[in-house]
Amino acid sequence: MAVMGKKAVHFGAGNIGRGFVACFLHNSGYEVVFADVNGDLIDKINATPSYRVIEVGSEGTSENTITNYRAINSRTHEEDLVEEIRTADVVTCSVGPNILKFIAPVIAKGIDRRADENPLHVIACENAIGATDTLAGFIKDARNTDPERLESHHMRARYANSAIDRIVPAQDPNAGLDVTLEKFFEWVVDKTPFEDVGIPSIEGINWVDNLAPFIERKLYTVNTGHATAAYHGYNRRKRTVFDALQDKQIMAEVRGALTETKNLLVAKHNIDEEAQLAYMNKIIKRIGNPHLEDAVERVGRAPLRKLSRKERFVGPAAEAAENNMPIKYLLDAIEMTFRFQDVEGDDESKELSTIMSENTPEDVVAKVCGIQTTEKIYPQLVDIVKRVQADSEE
Numbered sequence: 050m051a052v053m054g055k056k057a058v059h060f061g062a063g064n065i066g067r068g069f070v071a072c073f074l075h076n077s078g079y080e081v082v083f084a085d086v087n088g089d090l091i092d093k094i095n096a097t098p099s100y101r102v103i104e105v106g107s108e109g110t111s112e113n114t115i116t117n118y119r120a121i122n123s124r125t126h127e128e129d130l131v132e133e134i135r136t137a138d139v140v141t142c143s144v145g146p147n148i149l150k151f152i153a154p155v156i157a158k159g160i161d162r163r164a165d166e167n168p169l170h171v172i173a174c175e176n177a178i179g180a181t182d183t184l185a186g187f188i189k190d191a192r193n194t195d196p197e198r199l200e201s202h203h204m205r206a207r208y209a210n211s212a213i214d215r216i217v218p219a220q221d222p223n224a225g226l227d228v229t230l231e232k233f234f235e236w237v238v239d240k241t242p243f244e245d246v247g248i249p250s251i252e253g254i255n256w257v258d259n260l261a262p263f264i265e266r267k268l269y270t271v272n273t274g275h276a277t278a279a280y281h282g283y284n285r286r287k288r289t290v291f292d293a294l295q296d297k298q299i300m301a302e303v304r305g306a307l308t309e310t311k312n313l314l315v316a317k318h319n320i321d322e323e324a325q326l327a328y329m330n331k332i333i334k335r336i337g338n339p340h341l342e343d344a345v346e347r348v349g350r351a352p353l354r355k356l357s358r359k360e361r362f363v364g365p366a367a368e369a370a371e372n373n374m375p376i377k378y379l380l381d382a383i384e385m386t387f388r389f390q391d392v393e394g395d396d397e398s399k400e401l402s403t404i405m406s407e408n409t410p411e412d413v414v415a416k417v418c419g420i421q422t423t424e425k426i427y428p429q430l431v432d433i434v435k436r437v438q439a440d441s442e443e
């Protein structure tokens with residue numbers, strides 16, 4: 050049921066922001082106020098009264114028209130944004146996990162101005178475990194919220210973690226605001242923080258009591274498989290994930306990595322093995338969607354984030370290793386990620402290259418992967434880094 054007169058502020062008017070989150074908020078009757086730092090994008094949004102969300106797949110193409118939105122530059126119009134947050138019902142974001150700290154101060158100011166009886170619902174829509182908790186941590190930090198106001202903060206804001214899944218590739222620069230994406234979507238949100246104040250009425254959200262199995266299953270299947278295809282593909286000069294999956298060896302690497310994460314997910318979350326196998330096969334089909342021009346560079350973007358401790362490779366591989374489960378294919382994918390260096394337009398891939406050239410293998414593993422010397426996976430990661438460093442010196 051649509052809710053009229055409601056307002057959502059969404060940080061990050063990029064692919065998933067315009068194509069998924071804003072689309073669902075719009076369809077649920079919300080006015081959407083985008084907050085972004087890209088001045089050209091802000092101007093385009095404010096000059097364009099509607100845009101299309103175009104779903105493509107083997108079943109054909111369908112379209113949704115999005116209206117009733119505005120955009121504010123959060124860098125130049127902070128006070129306007131604070132006022133929007135003061136009067137909003139929902140704040141969502143899809144800016145990337147490393148940007149959460151930068152959007153926290155303005156959200157904190159808006160929350161602080163709210164009346165106590167009307168808490169803002171905050172849901173971060175990033176590919177990261179506990180992204181809303183991370184954002185809440187920055188908002189509640191003493192630099193952003195007066196410690197004396199913390200005790201009553203829950204009366205002005207509530208925070209729920211989420212898992213969001215829909216493949217939205219980089220868009221054709223000539224497409225304007227239109228977004229082409231896959232038909233499939235899944236948006237799962239923890240309902241427990243909202244239970245006493247009412248969950249926001251957003252069509253399409255699956256509200257759950259325990260998000261952990263959903264987010265781990267998503268990150269360690271969709272994103273592990275996607276990234277495995279992308280990094281192997283990049284190193285074999287494939288253009289898109291679809292192209293990469295046409296290569297039998299890369300497909301075997303993807304299946305291998307997803308079988309290893311399946312074993313872990315099944316054991317850890319009591320997920321039915323057959324159900325996980327079906328989910329895995331569906332994901333392989335989704336990431337191989339021939340209608341999505343999903344470049345390996347987009348899917349491999351930010352390799353330092355993707356090599357970090359709780360992320361799609363090191364997260365499951367470290368845990369599987371501790372439980373003596375096989376991790377051969379995950380290690381192959383990690384090696385390919387370490388080889389994703391100096392990629393045009395990707396700052397982290399350049400930083401990775403500098404880190405690799407200036408540090409010992411042991412220091413790289415500690416700094417990049419956050420793995421301790423006592424963990425079972427440690428020596429295997431050190432060997433990978435040694436190999437990649439040796440190849441770079443040749």
Ligand SMILES: NC(=O)c1ccc[n+]([C@@H]2O[C@H](COP(=O)([O-])OP(=O)(O)OC[C@H]3O[C@@H](n4cnc5c(N)ncnc54)[C@H](O)[C@@H]3O)[C@@H](O)[C@H]2O)c1
Nearest residue numbers: 061062063064065085086087143144145175176215216217
């Ligand atoms: N694209 C997908 O398929 C997909 C699917 C699920 C989840 N996600 C997640 O969504 C997030 C965004 O991904 P995307 O593909 O939409 O990226 P994107 O680059 O298309 O969009 C990010 C947007 O955030 C804006 N931004 C950057 N810094 C900002 C700031 N300080 N304040 C406000 N806006 C800022 C950028 O200008 C850009 O418009 C990531 O965490 C990603 O993992 C993406």
Ligand SMILES: O=P(O)(O)OC[C@@H](O)[C@@H](O)[C@H](O)[C@H](O)CO
Nearest residue numbers: 176213214215216217272275348
């Ligand atoms: O967004 P990232 O950089 O964490 O990962 C790249 C892709 O795997 C990702 O954007 C997927 O398309 C998305 O997670 C599908 O739901």
